[in-house]
Amino acid sequence: MRAxxxxxxxxEMVVDYNEEANRARREVRSRxxxxxxxxxxxxxxxxxxxxxGIANSVTPDTPxxxxxxxxxxxxxEIDGTPVLVSSPRVREQSAxxxxxxxxxxxxxxxxxxxxxxxxxQTTVTTTxxxxxxSFSQQAGPTCSTADGLEFQFQDMTNIxxxxxxxxxxxxxxxxxxxxxxxxxxxxxxxxWNRLAIHALPGxxxxxxxxxxxxxxxxxxxxxxxxTSRLFELVRPWLAAKVSGQxxxxxxxxxxxxxxxxxxxx
Numbered sequence: 001m002r003a004x005x006x007x008x009x010x011x012e013m014v015v016d017y018n019e020e021a022n023r024a025r026r027e028v029r030s031r032x033x034x035x036x037x038x039x040x041x042x043x044x045x046x047x048x049x050x051x052x053g054i055a056n057s058v059t060p061d062t063p064x065x066x067x068x069x070x071x072x073x074x075x076x077e078i079d080g081t082p083v084l085v086s087s088p089r090v091r092e093q094s095a096x097x098x099x100x101x102x103x104x105x106x107x108x109x110x111x112x113x114x115x116x117x118x119x120x121q122t123t124v125t126t127t128x129x130x131x132x133x134s135f136s137q138q139a140g141p142t143c144s145t146a147d148g149l150e151f152q153f154q155d156m157t158n159i160x161x162x163x164x165x166x167x168x169x170x171x172x173x174x175x176x177x178x179x180x181x182x183x184x185x186x187x188x189x190x191x192w193n194r195l196a197i198h199a200l201p202g203x204x205x206x207x208x209x210x211x212x213x214x215x216x217x218x219x220x221x222x223x224x225x226x227t228s229r230l231f232e233l234v235r236p237w238l239a240a241k242v243s244g245q246x247x248x249x250x251x252x253x254x255x256x257x258x259x260x261x262x263x264x265x
Contacts, residue, residue, distance in 0.1 A: 005104050009085045010085075014052050018048050054078055131163075132144050140153050141155070145170055147246065148237060148247070152252065153255045162255075176221060196231075206220065
């Protein structure tokens with residue numbers, strides 16, 4: 001089954017990379033002096049040929065390992081050769097993945113396989129949402145959590161506001177992690193680079209964009225919605241927590257500036 005999945009994935013990659021090389025060559029003809037495009041087309045052709053060779057070498061006995069990353073990326077190791085399953089164009093990744101799925105599911109009962117697949121669940125506990133403060137001359141006031149977050153502030157000014165802001169951020173992040181884990185376990189795709197929070201008119205809930213194609217969830221996340229730059233920085237921590245990596249640690253510096261809308265409302 002893993003060998004068949006590898007062939008399906010690589011075959012679709014070959015299609016995409018050949019199309020990318022042809023596109024680059026067409027642009028070279030319209031921009032004759034653009035040597036970079038020419039080199040890119042040649043490099044893509046070479047990679048597509050390498051992928052074709054790998055796909056042709058796969059047999060039912062070929063050792064194949066399939067790994068799912070914390071960002072939902074898929075990588076293969078085919079008889080010792082690593083291959084990242086991806087399209088050459090990021091904006092077409094979702095369509096590419098669907099074609100891989102369609103090709104593979106033509107031979108296997110995917111509904112049953114998907115129903116059996118359940119990633120590690122994440123839940124919010126009291127310990128997760130507790131914040132701990134420490135003070136040092138080097139790092140300044142620091143708000144940290146038991147599950148790997150650390151926010152460093154510059155000084156003690158308005159420390160009460162900073163405590164309240166940090167508490168709000170931590171509670172909302174853990175609530176969001178639980179919601180994301182549930183969605184992931186039910187087959188929804190999460191693009192961690194596109195994960196974003198949008199305010200909704202006339203209510204307390206916010207809309208969280210999970211990936212392209214309109215996949216969203218709704219949660220009350222007022223603190224995170226007010227600190228969009230901070231939210232971008234903590235997305236790797238969210239991905240690690242949702243995928244069950246308890247040892248992941250993230251340090252955020254300049255928390256005063258990032259949480260300013262909460263500290264000085």
